[in-house]
Amino acid sequence: MYTLHGMTGSGNCYKPALLMTQLGIAFRWIEVDLLQGATRTPAFLALNPNGKVPLLELPDGRRLAESNAMLCYLAEGTPLLPADRYARAKVFEWLFFEQYSHEPFIATVRFWVHYLNEAESRRERIAEAMPRGYAALGVMEQQLAHTPFLTGADYTIADIALYAYTHVAHQGGYRLDDYPAIRAWLQRVAQQPGYVAMELRA
Ligand SMILES: N[C@@H](CCC(=O)N[C@@H](CS)C(=O)NCC(=O)O)C(=O)O
Numbered sequence: 001m002y003t004l005h006g007m008t009g010s011g012n013c014y015k016p017a018l019l020m021t022q023l024g025i026a027f028r029w030i031e032v033d034l035l036q037g038a039t040r041t042p043a044f045l046a047l048n049p050n051g052k053v054p055l056l057e058l059p060d061g062r063r064l065a066e067s068n069a070m071l072c073y074l075a076e077g078t079p080l081l082p083a084d085r086y087a088r089a090k091v092f093e094w095l096f097f098e099q100y101s102h103e104p105f106i107a108t109v110r111f112w113v114h115y116l117n118e119a120e121s122r123r124e125r126i127a128e129a130m131p132r133g134y135a136a137l138g139v140m141e142q143q144l145a146h147t148p149f150l151t152g153a154d155y156t157i158a159d160i161a162l163y164a165y166t167h168v169a170h171q172g173g174y175r176l177d178d179y180p181a182i183r184a185w186l187q188r189v190a191q192q193p194g195y196v197a198m199e200l201r202a
Helices: 011-023 042-047 067-075 085-115 123-144 157-166 180-190
Strands: 002-006 027-031 055-057 063-065
Touching (some): 067 085, 157 180
Antiparallel strands (some): 002 055
């Protein structure tokens, strides 16, 4: 059985949980409260020297860090990660985009505002980050105005990776009013077979 170490409410942790649920892969969840420093204990650092969740333990005991690496590993051989070389590279394109151009601005602002309640003290950093978050949303909007999913006609792990923080972007203060294609896509993703909502922390 797989074991996923994660924090409830973390989009990065939700990604592999959503995928495994959709693929019917059984897993157990171990809650790691990073707000209490649980990712920095010697025991956790022995599992992931980078001190971050999610951390996936495979049934044979091997471990995997990095949410998007988990998506690739778990989706191998399924339609959610196409075998065709170009189609696959297009999925990777969105996974790398998510980590470099989207998550650092959308997830980070949400973390400051929603989890740390530091909207006021981080006002300047938020003001710097938000235009870059909106730029990432603009790139998604442009694509989704033309295709139902990010890489085209089919739902893939690219959609899971980008859905995770886009659907809770409002918790960081982002508004999606000007992004109708993204809003329609969020609904489309939530209608996929086996979809489960992200558990949110109060
Ligand atoms: N690139 C990593 C990012 C993981 C990450 O930033 N995890 C955060 C929670 S969402 C974390 O564990 N932070 C705790 C820490 O840095 O101590 C991934 O996609 O898995």
